[in-house]
Amino acid sequence: MLSRRARWLLAALAWTCGIAVVSGAQPASAQGKLEAQYEATLAGIPVGRGAWNIEISDDQFTASAVGGTAGLLKSFSSSSGTGSAQGRVVNGALVSTNYSASTTTSKKSEAIHMVLSNGTIKEYAIEPEPPVDPDRIPVTEAHKKGVFDPMTGSMLRVPGTADPLSPDACRGSAAVFDGRMRYDLKLDFKRMETVRAEKGYQGPVVVCAIYFTPVAGYIPDRPVIKYLVSARNMEIAFAPVAGTRILVPFRVVIPTYLGIAMLEATQFITTPTPPRVAKTN
Template identity: 70%
Template sequence: MLAIFGAGLLPVVAPAPSFGQGGRLDAKYEATLAGIPVGKGAWTIDIGDDQYSASAYGGTSGLLKTFAGGSGTGAAVGRVVNGALVATNYVASTTTSKKSESIHITLANGTVKEFGIDPQPPVDADRIPVTDAQKRGVFDPMTATMLRVPGTGDLMAPDSCRTGAAIFDGRMRYELKLDFKRMTTVKADKGYSGPAMVCAIYFSPVAGYIPDRPVIKYLSAQRNMEITFAPLAGTRILVPFRMVIPTPLGTAMLEATEFMTQAAPPHVAKTQ
């Protein structure tokens, strides 16, 4: 983050106007498993001078919908502070033929202030509890997927991938670590066509999970998961264009079919 300095000069030097950056993304995605379509979704992101919002929805499709229909929504809102996205609220809901569930999280400067799951899940003695200390310095799941690149250099330099995030999703606290793999080009059916950056992604559970669950063990051991990022115009934010996760049933892939991104008009801040 940039420090504020030179306060002693303010009475002498008039403050210069500041120009904010911002942009919008309207994207649609398709999920496949072993090449077979299994789901569709959409994601909208709005980033302004001092606040942002993101919302997504998705559901099963094709053959999978016949056997296990389901849908979900998610949304995050927060502030833009020196270019960084600082979440204040996150909500998510899922609905299947068997049950519905909603999650909400309230945050302040990366610290979870309040959260809940409705209906409240039963207590499981095997679940590792999440401590108060583990609820500090975290992102919500949606904000964490938007990769902010600080500075003024090349947005898609390899170092942009060499980062990580601590995430709390209302139930589990985990770490996602990224590392650079390669540069590539992508082309949506509608919208963005151009350079993109492929990052390896590694999952490490911290708390709020049951250690013996096969899915936790599987994801923790994976070394072939990757995510491809494309730029959100007008910002220093990279957004997932494609995600690839090997599974015992074949490769799972989430890929943008539409990726419409545009910069917001420059905004001149008031000087008085």
């Protein structure tokens, strides 16, 4: 049986691997797609696997992810999850309209669905509805405006015409609402690196430090919240989606008391797609 500390550190890994940061709704610039697979490890031991697919066309985009526990962690607690987002491409900007996520464990299942309009949460639901906790900081209507869903938010836009893989990519911050918690994320540049996936992408990434600030929908005394707020050594390495100015996480790292928790791409296949040509008579 895992200790209480081990359980919440593994929860921190799972949560942090889903962290999303954007630098603002900027034009997407051309079209492309990504087919990626990831492995999660804790102190070098595999604990989870997942896949992420993104398609950006001239007028719409879709993103979907699926994952689950693996290796040592699966021996203690089997779980799986999915996530997806859809939206429009308006004047080149990615505008999310729907977001959904679900998790299933041996003890329970949960589903979250959100409808958005220009960065405002119009409706959202968690099924089954969680019990009211008086210690949880409530989410107000103001907290649901000017936000990104986690899936759309994870596609980092770098404005301009220069190489998007530069220190400027790490100068962003974002307000995110995941259906339960509203939080702010901030990036700072750390370094440039070269990575090599087992299949697909080989090349440079920009590594950003990431800082987490909870705003609402959380319980302040939770150990995982305290840990993430105080952490000053979490980082994300971003790689490009070919044919666009969009960067997505290639690797996420969070040091813990049990060792380094990391999510890293083992497959990162990305290709540009040509814009649609208007039909003529």
